[in-house]
Amino acid sequence: MDAGEEGPPLETHLLVQLPHVRRWLAPFILTCSVYFLLWIPEDQPSWVSALVKSLPVLCLVIFLGAVTSSSSYARLLQGALVCSAVGDACLIWPEAFLYGMAAFALGHLLYIRAFGLTPLQPALLLLVLPALLGYFSLLLPHLEPDMAPAVASYGLILSIMLWRGLARGRSARWGALLFTISDSVLALDTFALTVPHARLVTMATYYAAQLLITLSALRSPEIKAN
Template sequence: METGGRESERRHTLNLLLTRGLVPFFASSTLYFLLWLPEDNPSCNSALAKCLPILCLALFVHESAPSGPYGLFVWLGLLCSALGDIVLTWPNLFPFGLVAFALAYLFYLMALGWHPIRQALLEPVIAIFILYFGLLYPHLPSSLSLLMFAYVVILGLMLWRALARGRSAALGGLLFSISDAVQAWDTFVQPLPSGRMIIMVTYYTAQALLALSTVEDRPTQS
């Protein structure tokens, strides 16, 4: 009975956190899709609209995640992602945006850690990423090929560790990979129908799932 009561209290506390903490994220992401600011007209307003949902998730993690390295590194990853969103609003700053997101994925990788190893998950990730990068490589500008390779390696490692952790982190890692794969193809190979919608829906969902993973195992407050 006592164990059941603690579990019920934990779930109630978590539900309150999610209800109060994620409302700003859903409101700001809805605003982004409603405004749907055109990509060929970069502005401070469009940059703010794009990064605001991620900043709301960063605030949620800062206020809700238990103290410790996992929540801290996810929070730092969200801040780097927001910076990347701002920079990528201007296409001529694409390499700097790529670096910002690579740093975000490195912070996520540090959060996810290396245990359990689950090496069996690494082999299919390597195979899929090599295949995709091989298809993408002929279309990349020579000035970006090395940076893109490093980015793909970091993303692949992050996906492997997210799958090893499981739960919402695993789904978040998968959606990050889908979002980046669609964006790379849409940017360097050929525009895809509804490409921007697919990119942003999977991207925001992936970030939200990583943020939620910080409170999955939140202890009940005494």
């Protein structure tokens, strides 16, 4: 079956049927809970807050290594997750924002490589690109001139990641969509206007997105035995 074809939620079946898969997800759930319970103020940047923010994503790297075989897809996802963790840490400090954006851009490129170009589904791209242009036109008046090229480049990479995630289907589809929502809320709140509960929305959708993309690696031939 092609990745984009409809079918039963295989990832959910594997979570239900294989206890060791659920067990290896426990650290991710625990560290997410710690992040939201501590809710360290953003005006108190520190290596502790960077670690607390990055740990859930790093737990997903370990999860993939523990429950999947060393397929190229799983390795690319692990690389993207590591880049995301670096980006998480960088965004703790406002002066490192561009470094964080670069780390996430590299992560998205790895996701694009993992999702592949089959099935191509160009019609999806024709839906994504107008949305990108409309959103960027909203942000552009609020961007500093030296920030506009970086934000535009990141937005293009994010849009391609969304296109390929939607085309791949299953949990990757929803993960890519939630990642786009997370980044869109973050950019809107950072550059344009104050979004109510922006941090909560951004982080909740972000962690859910990373989890769903990670779960897209769960395919029966690639799952390790207990």
